[in-house]
Amino acid sequence: MHATDSPAQPLPPAVAVTRIVAVGSVLGLIVLGLAWELWLAPLHPGGSWLVLKVLPLCLPLAGLLRNRMYTYRWVSLLVWIYFAEGVVRAWSDRGLSARLALLEIALCLALFAACALHVRTRLRNTRTS
Secondary structure (H helix, E strand, C coil): CCCCCCCCCCCCHHHHHHHHHHHHHHHHHHHHHHHHHHHHCCCCCCCCHHHHHHHHHHCCHHHHHCCCHHHHHHHHHHHHHHHHHHHHHHHHCCCHHHHHHHHHHHHHHHHHHHHHHHHHHHHHHHHHC
Protein backbone atom coordinates (compact mmCIF):
# COMPACT_ATOMS: atom_id res chain seq x y z
CA MET A 1 0.00 0.00 0.00
CA HIS A 2 1.31 3.43 -0.87
CA ALA A 3 1.43 6.27 1.60
CA THR A 4 -0.88 8.31 -0.60
CA ASP A 5 -3.51 5.54 -0.75
CA SER A 6 -4.58 5.64 2.87
CA PRO A 7 -3.30 8.64 4.81
CA ALA A 8 -3.24 8.40 8.59
CA GLN A 9 -4.84 11.80 9.11
CA PRO A 10 -8.31 12.85 8.03
CA LEU A 11 -8.64 14.13 4.49
CA PRO A 12 -9.91 17.64 3.68
CA PRO A 13 -13.60 18.02 2.79
CA ALA A 14 -12.61 18.85 -0.79
CA VAL A 15 -11.40 15.26 -1.20
CA ALA A 16 -14.82 13.92 -0.22
CA VAL A 17 -16.52 16.26 -2.69
CA THR A 18 -14.20 15.34 -5.55
CA ARG A 19 -14.69 11.66 -4.75
CA ILE A 20 -18.49 12.05 -4.94
CA VAL A 21 -18.24 13.94 -8.24
CA ALA A 22 -15.80 11.39 -9.72
CA VAL A 23 -17.87 8.36 -8.72
CA GLY A 24 -21.08 10.07 -9.82
CA SER A 25 -19.57 10.99 -13.18
CA VAL A 26 -18.33 7.45 -13.82
CA LEU A 27 -21.72 6.01 -12.86
CA GLY A 28 -23.38 8.63 -15.06
CA LEU A 29 -21.18 7.68 -18.02
CA ILE A 30 -21.99 3.99 -17.50
CA VAL A 31 -25.75 4.60 -17.32
CA LEU A 32 -25.61 7.01 -20.25
CA GLY A 33 -23.62 4.56 -22.38
CA LEU A 34 -25.99 1.69 -21.64
CA ALA A 35 -29.14 3.71 -22.24
CA TRP A 36 -27.74 5.41 -25.33
CA GLU A 37 -26.62 2.25 -27.12
CA LEU A 38 -29.46 -0.04 -26.02
CA TRP A 39 -32.61 2.11 -26.00
CA LEU A 40 -32.35 5.84 -26.58
CA ALA A 41 -30.38 6.24 -29.83
CA PRO A 42 -28.51 3.04 -30.78
CA LEU A 43 -26.51 2.90 -34.00
CA HIS A 44 -28.68 -0.04 -35.11
CA PRO A 45 -32.29 -0.77 -34.17
CA GLY A 46 -32.46 -3.05 -31.14
CA GLY A 47 -29.07 -1.99 -29.79
CA SER A 48 -25.46 -2.32 -30.87
CA TRP A 49 -22.22 -3.85 -29.73
CA LEU A 50 -21.01 -0.32 -29.03
CA VAL A 51 -22.62 -0.79 -25.62
CA LEU A 52 -19.44 -2.65 -24.64
CA LYS A 53 -17.71 0.74 -24.43
CA VAL A 54 -18.97 1.02 -20.83
CA LEU A 55 -16.95 -1.99 -19.62
CA PRO A 56 -13.69 -0.07 -19.11
CA LEU A 57 -15.62 2.41 -16.97
CA CYS A 58 -16.60 -0.36 -14.55
CA LEU A 59 -12.96 -1.12 -13.70
CA PRO A 60 -12.09 2.05 -11.75
CA LEU A 61 -15.16 2.12 -9.51
CA ALA A 62 -13.61 0.09 -6.68
CA GLY A 63 -10.43 2.19 -6.73
CA LEU A 64 -12.37 5.45 -6.75
CA LEU A 65 -14.51 4.31 -3.82
CA ARG A 66 -11.35 3.31 -1.89
CA ASN A 67 -9.65 6.64 -2.63
CA ARG A 68 -6.77 5.03 -4.51
CA MET A 69 -4.60 7.83 -5.82
CA TYR A 70 -3.36 5.69 -8.71
CA THR A 71 -6.94 5.11 -9.89
CA TYR A 72 -7.71 8.82 -9.93
CA ARG A 73 -4.58 9.40 -12.00
CA TRP A 74 -5.27 6.83 -14.72
CA VAL A 75 -9.00 7.61 -14.90
CA SER A 76 -8.07 11.23 -15.65
CA LEU A 77 -6.36 9.87 -18.79
CA LEU A 78 -9.01 7.27 -19.70
CA VAL A 79 -11.78 9.85 -19.68
CA TRP A 80 -10.37 11.59 -22.76
CA ILE A 81 -11.33 8.61 -24.94
CA TYR A 82 -14.97 9.11 -23.96
CA PHE A 83 -14.62 12.87 -24.36
CA ALA A 84 -13.35 12.38 -27.92
CA GLU A 85 -16.26 10.08 -28.70
CA GLY A 86 -18.67 12.68 -27.35
CA VAL A 87 -17.14 15.46 -29.45
CA VAL A 88 -17.20 13.37 -32.62
CA ARG A 89 -20.78 12.24 -32.10
CA ALA A 90 -21.98 15.70 -31.07
CA TRP A 91 -20.50 17.05 -34.30
CA SER A 92 -21.65 14.25 -36.64
CA ASP A 93 -24.91 12.91 -35.16
CA ARG A 94 -28.26 14.65 -35.18
CA GLY A 95 -31.22 14.80 -32.82
CA LEU A 96 -31.21 12.88 -29.55
CA SER A 97 -27.85 11.28 -30.21
CA ALA A 98 -26.17 14.69 -30.50
CA ARG A 99 -27.75 15.81 -27.21
CA LEU A 100 -26.60 12.61 -25.51
CA ALA A 101 -23.11 13.29 -26.83
CA LEU A 102 -23.18 16.74 -25.21
CA LEU A 103 -24.16 15.12 -21.93
CA GLU A 104 -21.26 12.69 -22.33
CA ILE A 105 -18.90 15.63 -22.84
CA ALA A 106 -20.20 17.34 -19.69
CA LEU A 107 -19.78 14.16 -17.61
CA CYS A 108 -16.25 13.69 -18.96
CA LEU A 109 -15.27 17.25 -18.07
CA ALA A 110 -16.72 16.84 -14.57
CA LEU A 111 -14.85 13.56 -14.11
CA PHE A 112 -11.54 15.03 -15.28
CA ALA A 113 -11.90 18.09 -13.07
CA ALA A 114 -12.81 15.94 -10.06
CA CYS A 115 -9.85 13.62 -10.60
CA ALA A 116 -7.40 16.48 -11.11
CA LEU A 117 -8.62 18.35 -8.02
CA HIS A 118 -8.65 15.15 -5.97
CA VAL A 119 -5.04 14.33 -6.80
CA ARG A 120 -3.91 17.93 -6.35
CA THR A 121 -5.62 18.30 -2.98
CA ARG A 122 -4.26 15.02 -1.65
CA LEU A 123 -0.72 15.76 -2.83
CA ARG A 124 -0.88 19.21 -1.25
CA ASN A 125 -2.21 17.65 1.96
CA THR A 126 0.63 15.09 1.96
CA ARG A 127 3.29 17.78 1.51
CA THR A 128 1.98 19.96 4.33
CA SER A 129 1.87 17.14 6.86
